[in-house]
Amino acid sequence: xxxxxxxxxxxxxxxxxxxxxxxxxxxxxxxxxxxxxxxxxxxxxxxxxxxxxxxxxxxxxxxxxxxxxxxxxxxxxxxxxxxxxxxxxxxxxxxxxxxxxxxxxxxxxxxxxxxxxxxxxxxxxxxxxxxxxxxxxxxxxxxxxxxxxxxxxxxxxxxxxxxxxxxxxxxxxxxxxxxxxxxxxxxxxxxxxxxxxxxxxxxxxxxxxxxxxxxxxxxxxxxxxxxxxxxxxxxxxxxxxxxxxxxxxxxxxxxxxxxxxxxxxxxxxxxxxxxxxxxxxxxxxxxxxxxxxxxxxxxxxxxxxxxxxxxxxxxxxxx
Numbered sequence: 001x002x003x004x005x006x007x008x009x010x011x012x013x014x015x016x017x018x019x020x021x022x023x024x025x026x027x028x029x030x031x032x033x034x035x036x037x038x039x040x041x042x043x044x045x046x047x048x049x050x051x052x053x054x055x056x057x058x059x060x061x062x063x064x065x066x067x068x069x070x071x072x073x074x075x076x077x078x079x080x081x082x083x084x085x086x087x088x089x090x091x092x093x094x095x096x097x098x099x100x101x102x103x104x105x106x107x108x109x110x111x112x113x114x115x116x117x118x119x120x121x122x123x124x125x126x127x128x129x130x131x132x133x134x135x136x137x138x139x140x141x142x143x144x145x146x147x148x149x150x151x152x153x154x155x156x157x158x159x160x161x162x163x164x165x166x167x168x169x170x171x172x173x174x175x176x177x178x179x180x181x182x183x184x185x186x187x188x189x190x191x192x193x194x195x196x197x198x199x200x201x202x203x204x205x206x207x208x209x210x211x212x213x214x215x216x217x218x219x220x221x222x223x224x225x226x227x228x229x230x231x232x233x234x235x236x237x238x239x240x241x242x243x244x245x246x247x248x249x250x251x252x253x254x255x256x257x258x259x260x261x262x263x264x265x266x267x268x269x270x271x272x273x274x275x276x277x278x279x280x281x282x283x284x285x286x287x288x289x290x291x292x293x294x295x296x297x298x299x300x301x302x303x304x305x306x307x308x309x310x311x312x313x314x315x316x317x318x319x
Contacts, residue, residue: 007033008052012078015063019169020077020183023065057081066186069116069210070174072226077187096153097161099131101170105189108181109198109209114222116210117178124158181209202242203227216246 004012010033015021021029027038030045038045052063060082067074091098103126107118128150162179165171169182181189193207194200201208201224208222221243223231232239232250239248 004052004055008048008055011048012052012056012063015076015078020066020075020187023074023076026076064187064190066183066190067204067206067224067226068183068186069224070172070180072224075183075187077183079184079188093161093164094149095147096128096149096157097164099128099150100126100153100158100161101165102131103128104165104171104179105181105185108179109193109207114199114208114211114213115178117174117176117180119178120162123162123179124155126158128153201227203231214241214243214246215249216241216244219244219246 011026011029014026014029027045030048031037034041034044034048036044049063056062056078060080061078062081063076063078065074065076093101104118104123107122107126108116111118129146131150162171166173166179166182169184171185172180172182174180190207193209198207198209199211199220199222200206201211202221203223204227206224208224211222211224212228214221219241221241228248228250231237232248239250240246241248
């Protein structure tokens, strides 16, 4: 196969130097180097990506797209598909910082309400001793098994690490001021989400980290808000859960909510639908994400585990 030309190199370099790029930005780069727009030349765009990934596979890299579950925007980035000791050396984070990151990811994905985030206070209260690797028959969380670096990881170090993880796009600050997954986590952890049976969106089959839940407590169906809008915007589509048939109460857009409030000021008060369940059983985690994920961009596929509890389908633990 002919080697990649300068146009392919430019696309790769743009992602490596700038980090994950929003779809319109990446399309602009593509148009600049090829003179073609992806919208009207989709086949050409796909061929470019396919050829790039074929060559990148020789060095265990992949050009991948993901959707930001907090705003539905699509992003492109380059990730590392290998997770050996050499790739771990590429991370700038220390072992306690990696353990701190893993604890935050665990807390986010195990939230059975699919809120997709935790508060800053909850993030800073993450216990690093839960991330200690233990051997068979060893007693976890005993002082002898906890490295001094984990014991001495102070609150100020956590705050600094949290800022760095957000800056490097491993985590993000959500509009409501909480801590959520960053773009690089969505890109790199896709295989881990699937192999550990993190509940998936019923529409797009991607992990439902930030999603809407069926109102039926006994149903495990969850759907991303943007997938929900697209699914029920079609005519003659019954607005019910595809899993159990329970009527699906669609969230009211903010603009419509404002209009309704203005109308209510001059008219009778409308009855509100009953709220969904305020609490759900929490997910438990049992498998590990490789410590080389941060910085190296590696994606590891640990052995999935199963859990029959409601709202989890099964679970995963980040160690």
